[in-house]
Amino acid sequence: MILSHRRKKKLGEKMKKNITIAALLILIISAMLAGCTGNVGTSSSWPGFSVDNDLAVVSYGYQLYALNVQNGSKTWVFPAEQNSKIIFYAPVEFAENLVIAGDYTKNLYALNSSNGILQWQFDGAESRYVASAFYKNGYIYAPNADQKLYVLDQNGVLQWIFETAGANWSKPVADEQYLYLASMDHNIYALNLTYASSDLVAGKDGTRNRVEEPVWKTDLGTAVVSDPLLADGFLYAGTIDGKMFKVSASTGEIVWKFEGEAKIKSIWTKPVILDNVVFFATEDGSIYALNAETGAPVWDAPMPTGSQIVAGGVVINDTVGFGTLGGNLVIVDKDQVTSPSLSREGAVYSTPVYKDGKLYLVMVNGEKLVYALDENGREYWTFSTEE
Amino acid sequence: MWDSLIIKPFINSLLLIYNLTGESFGIAIIVFTVLIKAITHPLIARQIKSSAALQDLQKDEEYLEIQKKYKNDKDRLGQAQMELYKKKGIKPFASCLPTLLQLPIIIGLYQSIIQTMGTAPLQVFNLVSKIEMGLSNLFSFIPAAKNPYTLIPLNNHFLWMDLSQPDRVYIPGISFGIPVLAIFVVITSFIQNKLISPSGGDQQANQATGMMNIYMPLLMGWFAYSLSSGLALYFAISNVISLVQYAVLGRVKLKDIFKKKTALEKKPAK
Numbered sequence: 001m002i003l004s005h006r007r008k009k010k011l012g013e014k015m016k017k018n019i020t021i022a023a024l025l026i027l028i029i030s031a032m033l034a035g036c037t038g039n040v041g042t043s044s045s046w047p048g049f050s051v052d053n054d055l056a057v058v059s060y061g062y063q064l065y066a067l068n069v070q071n072g073s074k075t076w077v078f079p080a081e082q083n084s085k086i087i088f089y090a091p092v093e094f095a096e097n098l099v100i101a102g103d104y105t106k107n108l109y110a111l112n113s114s115n116g117i118l119q120w121q122f123d124g125a126e127s128r129y130v131a132s133a134f135y136k137n138g139y140i141y142a143p144n145a146d147q148k149l150y151v152l153d154q155n156g157v158l159q160w161i162f163e164t165a166g167a168n169w170s171k172p173v174a175d176e177q178y179l180y181l182a183s184m185d186h187n188i189y190a191l192n193l194t195y196a197s198s199d200l201v202a203g204k205d206g207t208r209n210r211v212e213e214p215v216w217k218t219d220l221g222t223a224v225v226s227d228p229l230l231a232d233g234f235l236y237a238g239t240i241d242g243k244m245f246k247v248s249a250s251t252g253e254i255v256w257k258f259e260g261e262a263k264i265k266s267i268w269t270k271p272v273i274l275d276n277v278v279f280f281a282t283e284d285g286s287i288y289a290l291n292a293e294t295g296a297p298v299w300d301a302p303m304p305t306g307s308q309i310v311a312g313g314v315v316i317n318d319t320v321g322f323g324t325l326g327g328n329l330v331i332v333d334k335d336q337v338t339s340p341s342l343s344r345e346g347a348v349y350s351t352p353v354y355k356d357g358k359l360y361l362v363m364v365n366g367e368k369l370v371y372a373l374d375e376n377g378r379e380y381w382t383f384s385t386e387e
Numbered sequence: 388m389w390d391s392l393i394i395k396p397f398i399n400s401l402l403l404i405y406n407l408t409g410e411s412f413g414i415a416i417i418v419f420t421v422l423i424k425a426i427t428h429p430l431i432a433r434q435i436k437s438s439a440a441l442q443d444l445q446k447d448e449e450y451l452e453i454q455k456k457y458k459n460d461k462d463r464l465g466q467a468q469m470e471l472y473k474k475k476g477i478k479p480f481a482s483c484l485p486t487l488l489q490l491p492i493i494i495g496l497y498q499s500i501i502q503t504m505g506t507a508p509l510q511v512f513n514l515v516s517k518i519e520m521g522l523s524n525l526f527s528f529i530p531a532a533k534n535p536y537t538l539i540p541l542n543n544h545f546l547w548m549d550l551s552q553p554d555r556v557y558i559p560g561i562s563f564g565i566p567v568l569a570i571f572v573v574i575t576s577f578i579q580n581k582l583i584s585p586s587g588g589d590q591q592a593n594q595a596t597g598m599m600n601i602y603m604p605l606l607m608g609w610f611a612y613s614l615s616s617g618l619a620l621y622f623a624i625s626n627v628i629s630l631v632q633y634a635v636l637g638r639v640k641l642k643d644i645f646k647k648k649t650a651l652e653k654k655p656a657k
Contacts, residue, residue, distance in 0.1 A: 044507030089508070104507075130508060145506070167540055169508065184540050222536045225511065240515050241536035266515045266536070283516055310512060 044104070046310070046349030047369070048091030048132065049362045055113060056353075056360060057099060058370060058383075059088035064101055065385065066116055069358065072372060072381030076116030078109070091171075091350075095135035095154065100142070102129020108142050110156055120156035131227070132171040134179075137193065141179055143168035149181055149191075160195050161203065162211040166223065173230040175249060178215055182224035182237050188245075189214040190252060216252035220245055226312065227270040229278075231292075238267025238280055244288070246278075246295060256295030258288075260302075270312030270351060272320055277334040279320045281309035287322055289334060298334060305330045312351035316359060316375060323348025329361060342377040344368070390517065393495035394502065398514065399522040401503050402535045406523075410538065413545025416500060416617060417624050423496055424628040431629075435636050440477050447475075497621070504543060504617045506551045515539060543617070550617035566612045568619035573608035575626035580604060582633050 048059035055075060058065045062082040066075040078101070079086060087104035094100075098119060099111045108122040108129060127146035134141040139159065142150045145167040151159045166185030173180050178190040191214050203210045220239050228237035234255065235247040242264035246255040264282050271280040277298055278290045286302035287309075307326030314321045319339055321331045325347040331339040342359070346366020353360040358380060361371045368382040397419075404422075405415035424431075444450050450471060457464035472478070505511050518535050526532045543550040548568075555564025580600045611619035 045509050128507075167506075186537070222534070223539050225508070239536075240539055241534060263520060268512060283512070308516070 045089035045130065046364055047362050048089055049350045049353065049360065049370070050091045050094065050132065051353045051355050051360060052094040052113070055094075055099075056370070056372075057092045057101075058362065059090055059092060059101060060369065060385070062087060063385075064088055064092065064099075064111075064116070065383070066099070066113075067370065067383055069356075069372070072370070072383045074383075074387070075114075078111055078116045078118070090129045091132040093133040093135050093140070093171075095140055098154065100133045100135065100140055102131075102133060102142060102144070104128040106144075106146075108133065108140075108150070108152075108156075110140075110154075122150065122152055122156050122158070124158055125150060127167070130167070130169040134172040134174065136174050136179075139194065141172045141174075141181075143170065143172060143181060143183075145169065147183075147185070158209060160200055160209050160211055162189070162191055162214070164189065169225045171227045173228060173235070175230060175233070178249065180228060180230060180235055180249065182220075182226075182228045184223035184225065186219055186222055186224075186239075187217045188220060188224065188228065188235060188237055188247060188252070189217045190249070191215060218247055218252040218254060226268050229271045229273060231273045234292075236271045236273070236278055236280075236292075238269065238271060240266040240268075242266055242282055244271065244278070244280055244290065244295075246292070258290055258295045258297075260288075260297075264288075264302075268310045269322065272313035272315050274315050274318070274320055275334055279313050279322075279332075281305075281313065281322045283308055283310070285309050285324060287320075287330065287332060289336070299336045303330075303332060303336060303338075310349050314352040314354050314359070316354045321352060321354075321359075323350075323352050323361065325349070327363065327366065329359075340377075342373060344371055389495075393491060394499055395517050395519060396522075397495050397499035398503055398517050399519050399535065401499055402518070402538055403522055403526060403532070405503075405541060406533055406535065406538055407526075407529065410542050411545055412504065412541050412543055412550055412617065413548070413620060416550075416620050420496070420621055420624045421628060423492060424625070424632070427492060428632060431632055432636055435633065435638055437478065439638065440475075444471075444475065444477060497618070500617055500621050501615075503541065504551050504615060506540065506543065511539065545620070548616040548620070550620065551615050553613060554611070554616035554619050566619075568616055568623055569608050569612035572611040572619060572622045572626065573604045575623065575630065576604035576607045577601075579626050579629050579633075582630070582638060 050057050051069065054069055056067045056069050064078045068075050085105055088101060089104060090102045092099050092101040097113050099113045102108045106123060106125045106127060110119045111117065112119055125144040125146050127144055129142065130145055131143045138154055140152045144150060147164050147166060149162040149168060153159055164183040164185045166183050168181065168183050170182040174193060179193055180188060180190055182188045191211060195211055197208065200208050201210050201212045202208045220237065222239045222241040224237050224239055226238055228235045230249060233249050235249055238244045244258040244267065248255055265284040267280060267282055269281045271278050273292055276292045278292045279287065281287045285305040285307045287305060288302045289298040290296065291298055305324050307324035309322050309324050311323040316331065319331050319333045321329045323329050327343055327346050327348065329342040329348065329352060331341065344361060344363050344366055346363030348361060349364050350362040359373045359375065361373065362369060368384045370383040372380040374380065401415055401419050404418050405412055408414045408418055453467045453471060457467055502514055505514050523532055523535050547556060548554050554566055554568040556567050557564050580603055607622055611622050
């Protein structure tokens, strides 16, 4: 069949139209699928925040930002240039003159706290550091999502490893006797602070650096994703099925368990204790106050805040504050008398810090990233990563 | 609304299946995909039958006659076509309605798998906040049924894969990982697209279809290559089940794959 010029032109136009439709369809499908997956790197967690005497460090995304606590000025940034393979969310730990920071790849960095220069790097882990490391008596205890706790000396030399059966997202705590580690394998473990090499066994690689058995372990039934609180010889830990436990630090015995009359939502907050009352909040935004001795509720009913709560509590003089995803810091005392909330644009995911009269709030998706406030909410200084 | 109607029920069903199938998320994805495909099978069957009827009509003498008669009058052509559809008992929109109905289910299934596989704090927070006790209470008579909160974090290891990471198989002597599932997804997507593409259309339509047949499998393969292997597993199983569905409905003729290709490659006559 011989096609006329006009028909050929029409055919070409139609072909173009069909190809455009096909290309559009492919684009729509790819956008739909990509939109569903999200960006794993930058949206998988929330900022970590730690304050020492002179320095506040924010772990957020591709860099650590060390700020002068007096005026919020940037003291140093690590790494100096952003690297898409290095992502920080875990709060840093201060160890003498070092800042210890774990990243989302598998590296633990020790930086000079005064200038941010890298002192050493440990790359022996196999997964991300979600929790902050813990420092005590010259040793760094670094929990990792690869189901291990790595213990290093101040020079970054691996001392020993303790293996759990689940990812470790909680910062360990310690007294003078034991180190306590809460794990997503449902257990809370007590370990010695140090082990002689004769007490260690060989791991899969044949290296004799493994702790075989903890001093004790206690099954809490479900995963622990928040930091436990250690106070007066007892551990307080919340679980993702909404139960709060008080556990003896010396024996691991469960002293009491609070689960409420109605099913309460998961606990992501580190509890705080004030005047013998344990405060914690649940994912649905309710604040609970329990008698630390008995585990009985102090209030008639939990206090609703109207917004989800992830961040741990902060003690501000004789009150307790909980940051919400709605951007408020709800302040309440043990008699359930509330103070005016402090509000800023954005969501509070990171546990606020109150130190030397300054209240530090870290806001996600807000105008500023860090706010240093007085108790009435007046700003000492603010910081955003663009500054 | 979307979360309450689709995502929450899907996530809780996935967790229940995970619980009842030996706590392997890989098996849970497979079983859940099979169940969803089985539930939506009547819709797919209807779609395939309607689509086949429309394709057959294009060879009908009466249809060809109408095309010829009203080739310069689109309004009259449309009217005549509708009358012919009515006469032959064909509902042209019956083939796209089931597709539209399936779309939220497919997107919901896809999103649920992503959310359930989360291994970072924000992802697990979102997952835990969607857990409801209703479904597990309903199946509490099964001894193995556990409180769904106890299942977190999920076991993401299946065969050689960490389902939260992209799939790569490392073979001694080869310096790079082979994306086995991505290759499988490309092949099965290609075959599936070939089978569902309408045949016998005009040259221009065939050009567009040919483009889709090449780029869609590559696009799906790219997703399977770069996203977590749990999603790649879902794509692969979903493709295999679709091929089985076409086979059950008698629409799989392997020779068609090559036959259509020949037609596509054929240059316009001069």
